[in-house]
Amino acid sequence: MNVHDLTGRTALVTGGASGLGAGMAQALAAAGAAVAVADVQADAGKATADEITESGGTARFVSLDVVDDAAWESAISQTVSELGGLDIVVNNAGVEISGLIVDLDPDDVRRMLEVNVLGTALGLKHAFRAMRPNGEAGNGGAVVNISSVAATIAFPAISGYSATKSAVERLTKVAAAESGKLGYGVRVNCVYPGLVPTQMGMRLAQDVADIGLWPSPEAAVGDVIGLTPLGRLGEVADMADAVVFLASDAARFVTGAGLPVDGGMGM
Template structure:
């Protein structure tokens, strides 16, 4: 059996209704895991779970606002009840609001802090409580947090977003250390995705024009590609396969690490 085979594993993916999250849920299912999608977008999330089931996967949906402690408690409890356990949590839910530092909007920064930092922190909290030896799942597991290449390079127009994704990196490392020292049996790693042409990626390129940083979205994307040694944008599958790796036994001796999946942009 391949070390990347996730047959028998149970996973919860936040922000899994669309974009990168949907791709990650699909890749985990393709590797054999049973998957629950957690999202605030109920109609879309249910449709994504339905599509996974139609492909032969075991999949479900739970309503989850990652910024609310009680919502996390309910979502994890429902996931364990539906799947019979929990081995993998992917903290993918995130928001990006562009803006120049000189025009910084406190409400925008607070929103990114709540979703990107608090949401991820609560995800780690409830993963630990479920997976540690005295938890309702109790068999250890893997947490994969989604940071960003923005945490590793300076890029104009996204100071608040970059700050929150840098925080995800630090949170990952501290959580991994605590899990190890306290014997939870949960590995914690993060991924730094490069720019992917999802809805969020397309909006980011358009925002760069609105902020006066590039003359066109095409020029902004072209410059990103120019900064990328592999010479292309990322694809959803690139990011999803990295998550599968970190969740699998192929990464069994990896914790507290950040994996760049950016074509070399952040090196």
């Protein structure tokens, strides 16, 4: 028996159109899950779903703004009706806006709070409602929240992002406790990704250079690698494989946990 086999299960991945989310959606599909690629970016989301389908998997694009409660209800219903259920939710959608505390922009912080914290909280809400007994899907399952190494280290210019990703960790633990106490049958865990050279990751390197904290984006990346015991940046596949693990039966007795996938940077 392959404990990582997700055949017969259905997953929804937020922010699934690109970057880490697309990689996670592809990895879940490769493990056998039918995948709802959920995002506000319709064209990119449809392209990712099509790519999964062309590779032999099952996927649909689902329009979802994670800060919209009603949009979550619609996305869950569409996933259940078109893909036959809901067993896995990956709360990946996130926003990172760099800036020094002395220059803090309240609107930037509000945006990160909305997407990173409220978006994850709503994902938990609607995952629980669908997966718990007598829910729309009703077979329990797994939720994987995407935090960040930023929740475990002090790195300049990302105070708002660090705060919101720390909140994701706390949401994970409280949600795991509630699910267990109330008999929902849903495991809840989170992943702390290290820096990955996606569009978001490389924008952070550019931002901290523009602020003047490093002489160049390359220097910033070099220092991150220097702080990482495994001596390299993360790859999308590193994060995606961790999500598959936490969603699978290999993690059947794991809940309320945070899994660092950062090459040792946050230890």
